[in-house]
Amino acid sequence: EMLFGQPVRRPDAPVTPFHMNMAASVQAVLEEAVLALARTALQRTGQRHLCLAGGVALNCLANTRLLLDLPGLDGLWIQPAAGDAGGALGAALELGHSRAPAPPARRRGHDAMAAxxxxxxxxxxxxxxxxxxxxxxxxxxxxxxxxxxxxxxxxxxxxxxxxxxxxxxxxxxxxxxxxxxxxxxxxxxxxxxxxxxxxxxxxxxxxxxxxxxxxxxxxxxxxxxxxxxxxxxxxxxxxxxxxxxxxxxxxxxxxxxxxxxxxxxxxxxxxxxxxxxxxxxxxxxxxxxxxxxxxxxxxxxxxxxxxxxxxxxxxxxxxxxxxxxxxxxxxxxxxxxxxxxxxxxxxxxxxxxxxxxxxxxxxx
CATH class of the missing domain: 3.90.870.20 (Carbamoyltransferase, C-terminal domain)
Structure with a gap:
């Protein structure tokens, strides 16, 4: 029931300065982790564009840090159903590629997900x-x-x-x-x-x-x-x-x-x-x-x-x-x-x- 000397905050309980400071600290650590992962991915692949999925890709602040603070990044695309639902898309894409010829390349800037x-x-x-x-x-x-x-x-x-x-x-x-x-x-x-x-x-x-x-x-x-x-x-x-x-x-x-x-x-x-x-x-x-x-x-x-x-x-x-x-x-x-x-x-x-x-x- 106690974390960092504070009780668990119940739903609808007041938001105190402790809660705000804790949320800001967790967010800061998350952003540094996302930046480190993205930096490593670019270095290992030699690519200059990132495509994100997964629940953490719904974190708008971390996404923005990538655009503003990651040298060598020329483009960022975030799957709009980034999360568990988006995992189904990845599974379908993997299966499609394994059983059929690769689809024609999409032109850059074209949104194939129809908004x-x-x-x-x-x-x-x-x-x-x-x-x-x-x-x-x-x-x-x-x-x-x-x-x-x-x-x-x-x-x-x-x-x-x-x-x-x-x-x-x-x-x-x-x-x-x-x-x-x-x-x-x-x-x-x-x-x-x-x-x-x-x-x-x-x-x-x-x-x-x-x-x-x-x-x-x-x-x-x-x-x-x-x-x-x-x-x-x-x-x-x-x-x-x-x-x-x-x-x-x-x-x-x-x-x-x-x-x-x-x-x-x-x-x-x-x-x-x-x-x-x-x-x-x-x-x-x-x-x-x-x-x-x-x-x-x-x-x-x-x-x-x-x-x-x-x-x-x-x-x-x-x-x-x-x-x-x-x-x-x-x-x-x-x-x-x-x-x-x-x-x-x-x-x-x-x-x-x-x-x-x-x-x-x-x-x-």
């Missing part, structure tokens, strides 16, 4: 049937462009949106197709999504989904991260007046105190050191989240949105239409964009409004 959107998709008729079975009032905009603009307008109006479209992501990161989206500006967004939708601690920030051609204007290098597997920092022009060192000098140590003292123009998606777990998206890729983000940028001048997985704490990311509907009905989401349909919470029948009235915030 990681390899999961199931659902036709409009099946989604419509699920909405009708749930008794939900829904609209069907005239076309995809109209839907994207209507969702962007709702986001600009500070509504929180559950977005469900196309194939589900393969891996642990929601990349836009099974995502909760929100305006990243302002601390009230962070608190609201944490308390009334994700049901987790107030201090936890979210990830930004950013237009690929705008990322370098807002974030420092590396600013190309399609799978949300790298960390970068906000450029100084978008940071608040106080930094982490100044906040600690004033005696602030608790996570919420630090989160409140160290602000930025995009407070809901940046940590207290102005870092962010970046995801970049190119609307030309065809994913609807990119079109929504492009419309939001045109309306507000803000090139990013808050992006978090479409689920609540302790639950898997939604997969089928029924999963998305259940999450919509059991959280304080304002709008569900599901397939070609929009479901506004405010337009629902009395029984839905009564259910919302009975819901409590996680911190109550």
């Amino acid at each position: 990681g959107l390899l999961g199931p998709a659902y036709p409009a008729d099946e989604i419509r049937a699920a909405l009708e079975a749930a008794g939900l009032v829904h609209d069907e905009p005239a076309d995809a462009g109209t839907l994207a603009r209507q969702v962007a307008a709702a986001l600009a109006d500070k509504q929180i949106v559950g977005h469900f479209d196309g194939r589900m992501e393969f891996g642990p990161r929601a990349l836009g197709n099974r995502s909760i989206l929100a305006d990243p500006r302002g601390t009230e967004t962070l608190s609201r999504v944490n308390r009334s939708i994700k049901f987790r601690e107030d201090w936890r920030p979210f990830a930004p989904i950013v237009l690929a051609d705008q990322a370098a204007a807002v974030f420092e290098a590396p600013s190309d991260s399609p799978y949300m597997l790298l960390v970068t920092k906000l450029k100084p022009a978008f940071r608040g007046a106080d930094d982490l060192e100044q906040a600690r000098a004033r005696g602030l140590n608790a996570p919420m105190d630090l989160q409140g003292a160290v602000s930025s123009d995009f407070a809901a998606v940046t940590h207290v050191d102005f870092s962010a777990r970046l995801q970049t998206v190119d609307p030309a890729g065809g994913a609807r989240a990119g079109a929504i983000l492009q419309a939001f940028h045109a309306m507000t001048g803000c090139p990013m949105l808050l992006n978090t997985s479409f689920n609540v704490r302790g639950e898997p990311i939604v997969c089928a239409p029924g999963d998305a509907i259940d999450c919509f009905l059991n959280t304080h989401l304002d709008l569900l964009a599901i397939g070609p349909f929009l479901v506004h919470k405010s337009a629902q029948p009395d029984w839905v409004q009564q259910k919302i009235g009975r819901m409590r915030f996680a911190a109550d």
Whole structure:
């Protein structure tokens, strides 16, 4: 029960300076180990490009250290389902190579994993049937462009949106197709999504989904991260007046105190050191989240949105239409964009409004 003279931290117990220092120390040791392994791999093989998989490859800080601090590294590619699920890909690849001729070489820069959107998709008729079975009032905009603009307008109006479209992501990161989206500006967004939708601690920030051609204007290098597997920092022009060192000098140590003292123009998606777990998206890729983000940028001048997985704490990311509907009905989401349909919470029948009235915030 005791480690380093401290009891084991229980779930939902306060995070103390000891916990923060311990986490930072473990992270620092991990980064040095990853750097040493990568350095050895490059030396032994003579290669200048690395391909990562495995659960540790989900550690965005360690991945970024490789790009910034490893001499001789010309390229880094991280498998988007890096973890146990990705092991199946390795097994299939090994078997395929052992039983068939080698496939033709892929051109460099080409994403053969189709943005990681390899999961199931659902036709409009099946989604419509699920909405009708749930008794939900829904609209069907005239076309995809109209839907994207209507969702962007709702986001600009500070509504929180559950977005469900196309194939589900393969891996642990929601990349836009099974995502909760929100305006990243302002601390009230962070608190609201944490308390009334994700049901987790107030201090936890979210990830930004950013237009690929705008990322370098807002974030420092590396600013190309399609799978949300790298960390970068906000450029100084978008940071608040106080930094982490100044906040600690004033005696602030608790996570919420630090989160409140160290602000930025995009407070809901940046940590207290102005870092962010970046995801970049190119609307030309065809994913609807990119079109929504492009419309939001045109309306507000803000090139990013808050992006978090479409689920609540302790639950898997939604997969089928029924999963998305259940999450919509059991959280304080304002709008569900599901397939070609929009479901506004405010337009629902009395029984839905009564259910919302009975819901409590996680911190109550």
